Amino acid sequence: xxxxxxxxxxxxxxxxxxxxxxxxxxxxxxxxxxxxxxxxxxxxxxxxxxxxxxxxxxxxxxxxxxxxxxxxxxxxxxxxxxxxxxxxxxxxxxxxxxxxxxxxxxxx
Amino acid sequence: xxxxxxxxxxxxxxxxxxxxxxxxxxxxxxxxxxxxxxxxxxxxxxxxxxxxxxxxxxxxxxxxxxxxxxxxxxxxxxxxxxxxxxxxxxxxxxxxxxxxxxxxxxxxxxxxxxx
Numbered sequence: 001x002x003x004x005x006x007x008x009x010x011x012x013x014x015x016x017x018x019x020x021x022x023x024x025x026x027x028x029x030x031x032x033x034x035x036x037x038x039x040x041x042x043x044x045x046x047x048x049x050x051x052x053x054x055x056x057x058x059x060x061x062x063x064x065x066x067x068x069x070x071x072x073x074x075x076x077x078x079x080x081x082x083x084x085x086x087x088x089x090x091x092x093x094x095x096x097x098x099x100x101x102x103x104x105x106x107x108x
Numbered sequence: 109x110x111x112x113x114x115x116x117x118x119x120x121x122x123x124x125x126x127x128x129x130x131x132x133x134x135x136x137x138x139x140x141x142x143x144x145x146x147x148x149x150x151x152x153x154x155x156x157x158x159x160x161x162x163x164x165x166x167x168x169x170x171x172x173x174x175x176x177x178x179x180x181x182x183x184x185x186x187x188x189x190x191x192x193x194x195x196x197x198x199x200x201x202x203x204x205x206x207x208x209x210x211x212x213x214x215x216x217x218x219x220x221x222x223x
Contacts, residue, residue: 030210031210031211033211033212035214040216041146041199041201041216041217041219042214042216042217043201043203043214043215043216043217044214045211045213045214048210048211050210086151086152088152088212090210095154095157096142096154096203096212097154098151098152098153099151100150100151101151
């Protein structure tokens with residue numbers, strides 16, 4: 001099956017710092033989404049980004065489908081950004097595969 | 109974005125009993141819904157895919173007789189954990205998409221504890 005690897009697995013930032021999270025995948029995909037799982041477990045959609053670049057406030061994402069990776073940028077991090085960030089890819093229709101996540105801890 | 113509501117948010121049940129978890133799409137019709145399981149500090153694993161009006165498709169290794177899925181309408185799917193045991197304790201998350209949308213939206217999850 002497809003391999004979805006996220007790096008780094010853990011990240012500690014001081015409030016205000018910037019960071020880049022990476023998602024590598026081993027096969028061509030139809031869909032890629034980034035999620036933030038907050039400390040209560042809720043998954044929040046961040047980006048639907050099978051290719052190209054999108055920005056939403058302090059967050060932006062870029063997917064280079066031909067090179068099989070996606071990047072999530074967090075600028076001016078805040079404590080509320082803490083949690084786990086997952087990327088998920090869709091290989092066949094309706095089959096999503098999740099990476100192992102990046103656990104982010106933003107300290108005040 | 110679209111809203112997917114999951115209920116209950118958490119449940120504690122006795123070993124041997126059954127528990128039903130509901131997943132509703134509030135502002136769109138979900139032709140397809142997905143059920144995931146997440147163990148502590150791990151990623152999400154797809155359990156099954158349900159399509160409205162037809163039987164669910166289970167992933168390899170998932171016991172369909174233990175995890176009963178019903179997708180009776182375009183806005184509701186249910187997951188019933190039958191004869192629950194402590195090893196079924198986990199975080200269960202549903203997601204949904206409508207026919208014309210390739211983006212999947214997730215519920216807030218249900219934390220099941222079997223004692």
